[in-house]
Amino acid sequence: MTNMTKARVLRGLIGVVLMLLVAGLAATAGQSRAGKASTQAAAPVQYVGAGGCSAPACHGSVRPMTQTRIWQNEYSTWVTQDKHSRAYAMLSGPVATRMAKILGLPAANTAPKCLACHAIDAPASDRARTFDIADGVSCESCHGPASAWLGPHTTVGWTHEQSVKLGMYDTRDIVQRTERCLECHLGTKNKYVDHEMLAAGHPDLYFELDSFEATMPRHWKQPLEQDAWRDVRDWGTGQAVQLSAEMKYLQDLTQREQWPEYTQLDCFACHHDLVKTENSWRQQRGYAGRKPGSPPWNPSRYIVFREMTRVVDASLATKLDASLANVSAEMSRVAPDRAKVAASANETAAALDDLAQRIATMPYDRAVTLKLMRGISGDADAISMAGERSAEQAAMALNSLFLAYSRNVKMPNEADVRSAIAGLYQQLQNPSAYDGFQFAAQMQKVNALLH
Ligand code: HEC
Ligand code: HEC
Numbered sequence: 001m002t003n004m005t006k007a008r009v010l011r012g013l014i015g016v017v018l019m020l021l022v023a024g025l026a027a028t029a030g031q032s033r034a035g036k037a038s039t040q041a042a043a044p045v046q047y048v049g050a051g052g053c054s055a056p057a058c059h060g061s062v063r064p065m066t067q068t069r070i071w072q073n074e075y076s077t078w079v080t081q082d083k084h085s086r087a088y089a090m091l092s093g094p095v096a097t098r099m100a101k102i103l104g105l106p107a108a109n110t111a112p113k114c115l116a117c118h119a120i121d122a123p124a125s126d127r128a129r130t131f132d133i134a135d136g137v138s139c140e141s142c143h144g145p146a147s148a149w150l151g152p153h154t155t156v157g158w159t160h161e162q163s164v165k166l167g168m169y170d171t172r173d174i175v176q177r178t179e180r181c182l183e184c185h186l187g188t189k190n191k192y193v194d195h196e197m198l199a200a201g202h203p204d205l206y207f208e209l210d211s212f213e214a215t216m217p218r219h220w221k222q223p224l225e226q227d228a229w230r231d232v233r234d235w236g237t238g239q240a241v242q243l244s245a246e247m248k249y250l251q252d253l254t255q256r257e258q259w260p261e262y263t264q265l266d267c268f269a270c271h272h273d274l275v276k277t278e279n280s281w282r283q284q285r286g287y288a289g290r291k292p293g294s295p296p297w298n299p300s301r302y303i304v305f306r307e308m309t310r311v312v313d314a315s316l317a318t319k320l321d322a323s324l325a326n327v328s329a330e331m332s333r334v335a336p337d338r339a340k341v342a343a344s345a346n347e348t349a350a351a352l353d354d355l356a357q358r359i360a361t362m363p364y365d366r367a368v369t370l371k372l373m374r375g376i377s378g379d380a381d382a383i384s385m386a387g388e389r390s391a392e393q394a395a396m397a398l399n400s401l402f403l404a405y406s407r408n409v410k411m412p413n414e415a416d417v418r419s420a421i422a423g424l425y426q427q428l429q430n431p432s433a434y435d436g437f438q439f440a441a442q443m444q445k446v447n448a449l450l451h
């Protein structure tokens with residue numbers, strides 16, 4: 001344990017004493033409010049801070065509990081293993097300090113521009129006495145402000161739905177869960193990482209629900225439900241929500257002063273190594289649908305997901321292809337027309353309206369999973385030529401789907417498929433040196449192993 005972590009565990013325990021007091025009060029308030037819910041508006045809810053969840057008998061157990069519905073060591077997992085707990089501390093590190101200097105901010109750890117995603121930057125009136133901004137991305141960043149449900153949710157027989165009524169965010173709903181992740185991992189009108197921030201040193205943002213859930217130290221019990229194909233559903237739903245969130249975000253970006261916003265374009269159209277003309281895969285590929293030399297739109301949030309829409313609803317897939325072709329054509333001009341981009345993005349978002357819900361609730365099995373893997377790897381050319389970010393999404397998708405598949409079905413050539421997928425990742429090690437034709441050839445290898 002680092003000193004920093006130790007200090008926070010300690011602070012957590014001190015927080016508990018205070019919180020039990022607050023929780024007791026909230027419990028009474030919660031009960032009476034629940035009783036009068038129909039006649040009285042709810043009191044303002046506040047952020048109490050991670051310390052409020054850290055009691056050993058609540059979520060701060062050191063070892064996971066096997067007898068209970070939840071692990072009860074969620075706080076310990078978060079504080080010792082989850083990068084989210086360090087998100088605020090990162091703002092005092094060397095990269096953030098230099099970023100602040102480049103961007104002309106007094107300090108990163110006080111700048112609303114950074115606190116928006118690295119902590120809970122709530123107004124003073126929404127912070128309880130125990131709240132501490134240094135908790136970074138903590139329990140309430142994802143689960144919602146806790147003052148109203150903190151006390152009640154510890155009572156016997158209390159349900160998740162009751163907590164949700166008192167302001168708990170419903171992370172169990174997969175669509176809402178993804179939307180929450182994307183607020184920080186994609187961006188919104190008020191929380192964003194633009195190219196100026198990237199140029200100052202911020203890592204580029206990308207997301208894929210199933211892979212990110214697998215990377216985030218899980219503090220919830222699996223399986224939450226007994227669905228063997230859960231990860232396939234998570235992948236598909238994550239993709240649908242992501243595309244829809246991107247279309248909304250793109251509309252917001254058309255309103256900003258800085259336009260076009262380079263983060264929406266293919267990074268490596270600008271940031272690639274120049275090679276001898278006979279070795280250039282870009283010249284060999286050509287520049288379909290745009291002027292040679294104009295940086296293209298980054299289609300990575302659609303081009304892989306397209307396979308899923310084909311499986312779910314072929315006519316919707318055709319419709320989406322058409323409206324995304326409009327987004328792409330306009331965005332891939334040197335000076336994209338804001339109004340045209342906003343209109344196509346709006347049209348696409350509308351077409352996506354209930355797709356995520358459909359994908360979240362449809363049944364999954366081995367046939368659908370195999371069809372998706374074959375379809376994605378079979379679309380090798382279109383995906384690979386669309387650039388490094390699209391290739392990255394394809395690698396993550398094939399990996400997620402393969403892991404789900406091989407967990408449920410014995411594959412005679414499992415080791416070969418695994419190493420072929422590893423070969424995809426290898427090609428992404430140096431994104432500036434990415435080569436579309438080489439990636440396509442590796443995708444075809446994966447595809448051949450799936451037949
Ligand atoms: C839209 C949300 C958002 C905003 C706003 C934001 N960040 Fe981040 N930041 C993230 C996410 C998400 C990551 C993790 C990226 C990943 O690994 O996929 C991150 C990672 C970082 C990292 C790297 C941390 C590490 O572990 O190496 C630094 C440093 C950083 N951000 C600094 C800043 C600074 C400084 C600002 C303000 C100028 C800022 N961020 C604003 C979302 C944001
Ligand atoms: C980055 C987002 C995030 C953060 C931060 C976070 N959680 Fe979670 N939590 C989730 C997700 C996603 C789930 C799984 C879906 C669900 O069950 O709601 C979950 C599940 C849980 C569950 C299981 C719920 C159930 O009904 O099975 C508990 C308990 C929990 N979290 C407590 C905490 C506590 C305590 C903290 C802070 C120490 C915390 N979480 C921080 C996202 C987060």
Ligand code: HEC
Nearest residue numbers: 083084086087090117118137141180181184212213215216
């Ligand atoms: C309030 C903003 C916020 C929300 C909501 C959020 N994250 Fe994060 N996430 C961050 C920041 C900031 C970082 C970078 C932390 C650091 O490295 O210091 C991060 C880092 C991560 C990482 C580590 C990435 C890496 O490169 O190792 C994973 C995985 C992750 N988040 C998954 C999720 C998932 C899954 C959800 C939704 C259940 C989620 N996050 C919700 C802000 C957020």
Ligand code: HEC
Nearest residue numbers: 198199200201204262263264265266267268269270271295
């Ligand atoms: C339209 C061209 C273009 C696109 C697209 C673009 N950039 Fe840039 N980027 C630039 C230019 C120009 C600079 C400034 C280079 C300089 O000052 O030397 C820059 C600077 C940077 C820098 C800092 C310079 C360095 O070498 O560290 C980073 C990091 C960066 N961009 C990342 C990205 C990422 C990630 C994307 C995609 C999300 C992206 N860029 C998309 C043109 C682009």
